[in-house]
Amino acid sequence: MTEPSALAPILPGATIGILGSGQLGRMLAIAAKQMGYTVAIFSPDSDSPAGQVADREVVSNYDDLDAVRAFAQGVDVVTFEFENVPSATTRAAAEFAPVRPDGQVLHITQQRLREKSFLQDHGFPVTPFRRITSLAELQAAAQDLGLPAVLKTASFGYDGKGQVKLRSAAELTNAFLALKGAEAIYEAFVDFEKEISVVAARTLSGDVRAFPVFENGHANHILDITFAPADLSETLACQACAIASGILESLDVVGLLTVEMFLTRDGRILVNELAPRTHNSGHLTLDACATSQFEQQLRAVCGLPLGSTELHRPAAMANLLGHLWEAGEPDWANALQDPWVKLHLYGKAEARVGRKMGHLNGIGSTTAEAVGRVSKARERLRL
Numbered sequence: 001m002t003e004p005s006a007l008a009p010i011l012p013g014a015t016i017g018i019l020g021s022g023q024l025g026r027m028l029a030i031a032a033k034q035m036g037y038t039v040a041i042f043s044p045d046s047d048s049p050a051g052q053v054a055d056r057e058v059v060s061n062y063d064d065l066d067a068v069r070a071f072a073q074g075v076d077v078v079t080f081e082f083e084n085v086p087s088a089t090t091r092a093a094a095e096f097a098p099v100r101p102d103g104q105v106l107h108i109t110q111q112r113l114r115e116k117s118f119l120q121d122h123g124f125p126v127t128p129f130r131r132i133t134s135l136a137e138l139q140a141a142a143q144d145l146g147l148p149a150v151l152k153t154a155s156f157g158y159d160g161k162g163q164v165k166l167r168s169a170a171e172l173t174n175a176f177l178a179l180k181g182a183e184a185i186y187e188a189f190v191d192f193e194k195e196i197s198v199v200a201a202r203t204l205s206g207d208v209r210a211f212p213v214f215e216n217g218h219a220n221h222i223l224d225i226t227f228a229p230a231d232l233s234e235t236l237a238c239q240a241c242a243i244a245s246g247i248l249e250s251l252d253v254v255g256l257l258t259v260e261m262f263l264t265r266d267g268r269i270l271v272n273e274l275a276p277r278t279h280n281s282g283h284l285t286l287d288a289c290a291t292s293q294f295e296q297q298l299r300a301v302c303g304l305p306l307g308s309t310e311l312h313r314p315a316a317m318a319n320l321l322g323h324l325w326e327a328g329e330p331d332w333a334n335a336l337q338d339p340w341v342k343l344h345l346y347g348k349a350e351a352r353v354g355r356k357m358g359h360l361n362g363i364g365s366t367t368a369e370a371v372g373r374v375s376k377a378r379e380r381l382r383l
């Protein structure tokens with residue numbers, strides 16, 4: 001490891017330390033290798049999607065602080081592809097290398113109550129919510145905010161895990177018992193027109209750059225298809241990007257952050273969730289933008305100028321989940337008959353239902369054409 005001053009850029013040849021080893025880490029590692037960096041991965045898993053392409057893979061628990069310190073001593077910057085690491089881990093890493101974004105950003109965004117309270121306190125539009133630690137609080141929240149609603153565990157939820165839709169007062173007791181004592185958040189149900197996301201990066205000197213707004217379609221609570229640009233008025237698209245930029249500034253993010261938002265039927269944008277990292281909805285940037293979200297994260301955490309986020313052409317991404325493997329290996333050659341479709345696979349050995357195994361990116365002269373391309377290519381995998 002070299003010894004840069006806090007503001008000196010971390011240049012190719014240096015080592016990027018990544019906490020987490022899934023597909024986001026894999027694509028970040030590939031972008032880093034492309035730019036001439038060395039990559040070290042730290043996670044509890046071996047032979048991981050990121051570890052397969054990294055120079056070094058450290059397999060250890062996040063709460064093994066000696067292992068974290070040893071890892072940080074061997075890298076020039078620590079960044080993330082997974083945000084649910086303990087605060088003690090980021091503090092231990094920060095003794096030896098800059099941690100970007102800062103551990104405080106992770107602390108806020110890894111717990112829904114902290115995250116929503118931060119957003120509300122800083123004037124960002126969020127779904128009305130209440131903290132739930134007892135049945136009485138749940139009943140009071142249902143009175144105040146009404147039903148239907150969504151009850152979510154405050155920590156460790158993703159892809160719809162740890163959350164339940166409440167339709168009537170009769171469901172409250174069972175929903176509370178199912179929490180098994182975990183702290184939760186009660187959110188008014190948003191009758192949204194669409195879900196959108198903005199991925200944005202911010203440098204040490206405060207430059208912020210957002211990608212065009214992505215529009216997201218989910219199936220069974222898991223992202224299914226994303227396309228860009230989102231089908232939004234110019235005014236709403238600017239509003240979404242301004243909200244995202246404001247959040248990066250308020251959180252003092254150095255790195256990249258994703259803001260998931262709802263567009264309500266009456267034309268309001270509400271922030272649903274933050275992720276202090278790249279995001280599944282940003283995968284189309286790999287083939288459709290001047291700079292990918294992964295390269296942008298690297299530029300931001302290394303103190304380099306940000307790249308252009310311009311979208312070359314309308315684009316779409318379709319996720320490939322484990323069920324596509326149920327009848328054997330998908331027919332890759334058939335999917336790739338369309339020359340405008342690109343395949344990205346994550347190197348996961350076992351295909352479980354609901355597991356993200358890869359994605360297809362496609363471009364077109366319109367978003368409808370791009371969505372048609374990736375959808376049809378995905379269908380051809382199983383024909």
Ligand code: AMP
Pocket residue numbers: 127150157158159160161187188189190191192195218221260272273
């Ligand atoms: P989350 O884990 O918060 O991103 O939620 C997963 C998905 O559940 C979102 O992408 C929405 O489709 C849906 N969802 C979450 N919160 C709400 C809400 N308050 N109202 C309506 N739908 C929601």
